Amino acid sequence: MTELTVIRCNHNYNAWKAVRSEVGWAFAGTFRSFERPTAADAVASGALSGVPCKTVDITDAACSIAPWDTLPRAMSDAVCAAATRGDKVLSLNGYCMLAPAVAGGLMRGLPAGTRLGVVWLDAHYDNVVLETTEAHETTLVGIPLSTLIGATASAWRTTSCKMPEPLPASCLLHADGRVWVPEERESALASGMRIVEESEFADLEQWKRHVTSLADAVDALYVMFDADIMAAEWVPGFYRAEPGGLSREEVLERLACVMETGKVVAASTWCFDFDREPEAVRANAESQSAVVQEILAGWGFSS
Secondary structure (H helix, E strand, C coil), rough: CCEEEECCCCCCCCCCCEECCCCCCCEEEECCCCCCCCCCHCCCCCCCCCHHHHHHHHHHHHHCCCHHHHHHHHHHEEEEEHHCCCCCEEECCCCCCHHHHHHHHHHHCCCCCCCCEEEEEEEECCCCCCCCCCEEEEEHCCCCCHHHHCCCHHHHHHHHCCCCCCCCHHHHEECCCCCHHHHHHHHHHHHHHEEEEEHHHCCHHHHHHHHHHHHHHCCCEEEEEEEECCHHCCCCCCCCCCCCECCCHHHHHHHHHHHHHCCCCEEECCCCCCCCHHHHHHHHHHHHHHHHHHHHHHCCCCC
């Protein structure tokens, strides 16, 4: 019987940065844990209560002078170990810059020759290319898509995220990207990744066709679910309100389409935690619980 591994991380988003210098780009930042109860805490004691699973806490491994290196390593290794056992993998809390580490763990842990696809549900593109941007610094949450497909940060991808090779751009499906800056959108469109525009994402039948097309081309799927894919009213604890977006139920319908392919081996429910006031945390937890329950149902787990 397939089992479930839940990976938890107590790292609170602190805008790790890539900074340009005379000799190239360098990463900088610190590790900061949550000071308040989180949405993920509520989900663990609620939606995950009674669900048999292994829980892996990678926080201790990340408490170092270079967390942008040690935390992705720990995440990648935890995912790799779970995938090697044949477990489904749920990364309960974290942020988008950890996605290459999840992909790296899957690439190393799944059977040789497995074709991996990624479904990226996000209001943003997260696709800065360090080698071409005119910016002098960017946060690491701005580079995970470009890192995944090998367009930037190759040393960080291979060494810290332990991702042995880039994901072919055609194996990445991005939706809905409604909040974008020109350079990220342009590089995404030029890369060959599968782009689902906001209007297409809103059309359930169009979305199903995109999902089916990707699922038919790969053997396994990883779903990266960013809280801001929902309209702001459903995630008031997000670090800033983003305009537009579908309702929670509409987004869950689209997530269900992905789960119904039967190919999802890993999922991340990220960006629900920012040390907000209790009421905002409660509302975020309700939305994250609904997402987790959809994922668990798709995998055949129940509390």
